[in-house]
Amino acid sequence: MGSHYLVQTSNFFFKISKESRMTLRQKILAPNRNENLKFHIPLVASRQISTTIPADKISDIPYTPSPQSEVNKQNIRRSANYQPNTWDLDFVQSLNSSYRGEFYRRQAEKLKGDIRSKLSDAARDQSSSLLKLIDTIQRLGYDYHFENEIKNALDTVFSIEEADFCEEKDWYTRALRFRLLRQHGYEVSQDVFKDFKEEIKQSSITNDVEGMLSLYEASFYAFEREDISVEVQEYTRINLADIVQRRVNKNDPGFIFKQVSHALEAPLNWRVPRLEAKWFIENYKRMSDMEPLLLEFAILDFNMVQATYQEDLKYVSRWWRDLNLTQILGFSRDRGVEDFFWTVGFYFNPKFSNCRRQITKVISFVTTIDDIYDVYGSLEELKLFTKAVERWDINMVEELPDYMKICFLALFNTTNEMAYENMKLHGRNTIPYLHKAWVDLCKAYLVEATWFYSGYTPTFEEYMSNAWVSISGPTVQFIAYFLLTDEITEDALESIWKHTDLMRWSSTIFRLVDDLGTSQDELARGDVPKAIQCYMHQTGADERAACEHINRCMNDNWKRMNKERLTERCILPQAFIDSMSNMTRMAQYIYQHGDGYGVSRGDVPKAIQCYMHQTGADERAACEHINRCMNDNWKRMNKERLTERCILPQAFIDSMSNMTRMAQYIYQHGDGYGVSDFGTKEKIMSIVVEPIQS
Template structure:
């Protein structure tokens, strides 16, 4: 990790792809004004609400809820959806359709309602294997496959369901017709519960449009809502880009990654909805601060400077700035003032949140220092010790506390204590982040300033081949996903907060899949960012 370098060294990372694009970008002129779009959205929401209330059967309700989620407009109907699912959960459901049983299982578990995997038993023979006729029904197999990924610890029957469904979907995927072919292809690459919601919505809109039974009112609302939110996100990106431009000039840390657009994108994966503007902006800044601090420990500072910086961060007083070398003094003062700005964004009864955020940052800094010491001493720690530190250094626990800072009333003191404790879903998020990042860097080739990764430490300690460690770490990632799923049932009072942590965890396969680090090497995000923030959907 940390490495001593000359102050005027060449940048360690490629420059931003975006420059001042979002500062000066003028969005396309739409076919109607924003006011007209908002009025039409309100009318369409009322109509969709009527459609939801008019659903007579459980299957109709489940399919509509699934469609609203797929199209990413379920946020307009949160109360109605929860009420609908609560009613469905409390009612008998004796469907003979495995597709419907799977859909009910997935939707209920996603929303924190416990459903036993025993619901699938009636579709199995006396030997516990799924009946043969299911193997010829790709739509049902896909539904079972996606549902089974909401498994928790010890549910081996759901692990078997995944293998069963995957095997048969793989064998038939080349024979499928669109749009089912595209859905199966996406799910085999990444199952629906681990897919970025807004990216799925863009893919699903065009597919839903092709379905003969699609509801044109629902589709029109999805397109209008997406374009309206995109205008808001563009305004936020402009404000955030200006903030970053000013910070960069003031601090002058040219060795750090210039990734403010990618920081915003990451924050957006946690919450895209209109009411989360404050939370989204604060989290984007928190991710940016974390990256700058990481790069300081990683790329620029000597070990002595790392120790000085950590001491200053632990003390958190402006008057200790003189402990630091000149190039870090402005950075340190900017850290303190940025946290003060977070406090200014909060209501009087919310200001306590900043102290939790600061504590999480101090924990992060201490672990960055440990990695720096390992690097400078060329120490390859035991796997267990490395993971304990590097999961914190992934930045995920810090981001999980940070995502609460700007949220509404659901971000309670209990939620902050839970997040700062770095247990269950928070720790699982860190594990998924760390291991996916390490697998990507090991296969892709790590930065020369990086400390020994978990992959290298495991190989060194156990003397095993690469494929063995990949399998071991892959298994640990799967266990973390089970923990993530389980958290929904173990903390019902924190469900809305846990869902945001789940969203952050779900971003990791997107950022670190395909053996890449899409944040550091951000060219792979270019098309997605354009689709989400630049190009409106044709109405």
């Protein structure tokens, strides 16, 4: 597109010159001289979506002018003081992996053939070594090459009684069997946990480190109301932590103890697959039972896939540069590389190159629109923008202030272009679905903007009913569905249109980990209360109790996800199911130590605020409540992954899990998104730029 920006009116495109765009930018950044920019009321904080309140019902939200309305009267534009982009475009475009070409492809095919033979031999033996081989292949990150072989092997494992496959007190193998079967969608009993609980009463087994670690990892694949897994999880966690502590001063603790420390930081089910593969490859080199064949292919495959990522990143970097949206607007985040990193966490399989490229565009628009609602737009302007998106009418652009015009036109063109490509590939008009994804998001943003403008503190439940959508998970995954499968079914479309439970549980965890890692700067510039504050306000709990509640919520949602991943397999493609889990994992990674996307760790995030406000709890109690919510949602996801398989493609199901994992990763140490956090940048370099050395 060069130095021009494509804009569509009716069925025609026209170009805005670079000079005109600069004039427009000057008008935007001088609001006092712009007749269209009269008011400013910021919207709720970062990256969210919602469907709960129609635009014509927004006025029904309790409204009392708050002190923030003075901002509106004074026509003051806030600044989030986002740090500038630290990625050099020339550096990104210069990336050129040597792991391309026919030589490496031939080498990879030979190694794959050898590994297939190894899998076949292990499957014929029907021994516990088969499970360990499958687990190693998965953790090395190349199981997508052997999906059929792994499925056939696990079909055999599932058909054999557990007692005939492994010894009664071989806790490592029994727990590994349970974990692999649950992970791949088999309905398997939780008896292993019951038996282990009985074993605890009879004797001490704390010396069986591998067995306890295997049970600990397996417990995170439990479903909701499988409470015995909670007891086993707590017992193994305490004993594993004690073992690590006692080994801390040893010069060579061994790989098993490194694995234990790694698992205690985050269990395998919550980890982002591609990031976990890099960690495991580097450590597998030093394992006593390392198999050179498996390691050689792991390094080669990782570097070949990285070459694909680099081409994807170069493409989206050029697109983002040519769009030039952040330069025109001036106030929004410039995080193109970080946006792409999210998609690597969601859809790591190299065959999903187009999905990564298109969803990077979606995330970039989510970020920009969020900054409009959160930082720059007035309440009246936000109502106009929401109305324009809802009508999806190019003529509505004339009612918008200048800065919103350029954003709406960019969104309109990009979305219609995606729909056009879908029409060519599948012969289906997807505009109604893509449009709905953006309408839901903007409505959710507007709900939160109205809450802020009126000074209204919602209850924890009220906040979460909107916030699980306003985190943007449903928008991203709704659009991704059409990019992850060639077999679009009516049942799957109906399930997604109604927001499948798996989508809800994964996005709920995404929201909660985002809130736990939200920055203080975000709160200081004016946001509605977060989950912890809502819980504290509602219940009277202190901060610690609120945090505990949030953690319980997260754990419960993981259990729901575990179940949903099974039930959704009949409807949704596996890639989509996986992507939802990976979304959750990525969120937990990014935000686990604060805000790895925005700025620094905040004191009292949104969900916590709502819980504190609703219950009167302190922040700690609200945080604990949020964590419980996340755990509960993981359990729901575990279940939903089974039920959704009949409707949705596996790639789609996987992407939802990966979205959750990515959120947990990004936010585990804070918001690694708003600030170009060094740890996040270092991780991007290790996954996308730097090859693994043999």
